[in-house]
Amino acid sequence: xxxxPHPTNAHPWHGFLIALGTGLFFGWxxxxxxxxxxxxxxxFLDVAGAWNPARAFVMGGAVLVSLVGFQWLIxxxxxxxxxxxxxxxxxxxxxxxxxxxxxxxxxxxxxxGFCPGPALSALTTGLTPVLLFIVAMIAGMLLxxxxxxxxx
Numbered sequence: 001x002x003x004x005p006h007p008t009n010a011h012p013w014h015g016f017l018i019a020l021g022t023g024l025f026f027g028w029x030x031x032x033x034x035x036x037x038x039x040x041x042x043x044f045l046d047v048a049g050a051w052n053p054a055r056a057f058v059m060g061g062a063v064l065v066s067l068v069g070f071q072w073l074i075x076x077x078x079x080x081x082x083x084x085x086x087x088x089x090x091x092x093x094x095x096x097x098x099x100x101x102x103x104x105x106x107x108x109x110x111x112x113g114f115c116p117g118p119a120l121s122a123l124t125t126g127l128t129p130v131l132l133f134i135v136a137m138i139a140g141m142l143l144x145x146x147x148x149x150x151x152x
Contacts, residue, residue: 014081014082015081015082015083018081018082026117026121027117027120027121028121030117030118030121031121031122033055033058034054034055034058035055035058035117035118035121036118036119036121036122036125037113038112038113038114038129039113040052040054040055040113041055041109041113041114041118042110042113044056045109045110074086074088112129112133114130114133116137119133119134119137120134
């Protein structure tokens, strides 16, 4: 990852503190909404059984806030507060890798009831299934990096 010179006169710790505060607020929201409970998530995904549509409102609200927030932020600001440029995705192709990754993510989410953000928030519970998921997630990321490094 390329480091850019700090774009403002703000202290370098300000970016860390903003990221920490934002992450804590996000984690609190995930916990409050029930997204850290695998059984609640699996009930949402069980459309043929005991379907609980409440998580759709949580995700819809998150998508709406993100859509409006990012559009406003990009139009109003020339650069982020704690970096020189916005780091936006450049690849807009819907290809086999994107669809395969989305399918793998969805299958894993349905089986485990966790995705990375809520799992990190659920670490505070200290429950064994959460810890196992985090270890497996980190192992998968390391394996992915090694496979990509060999392919390049």
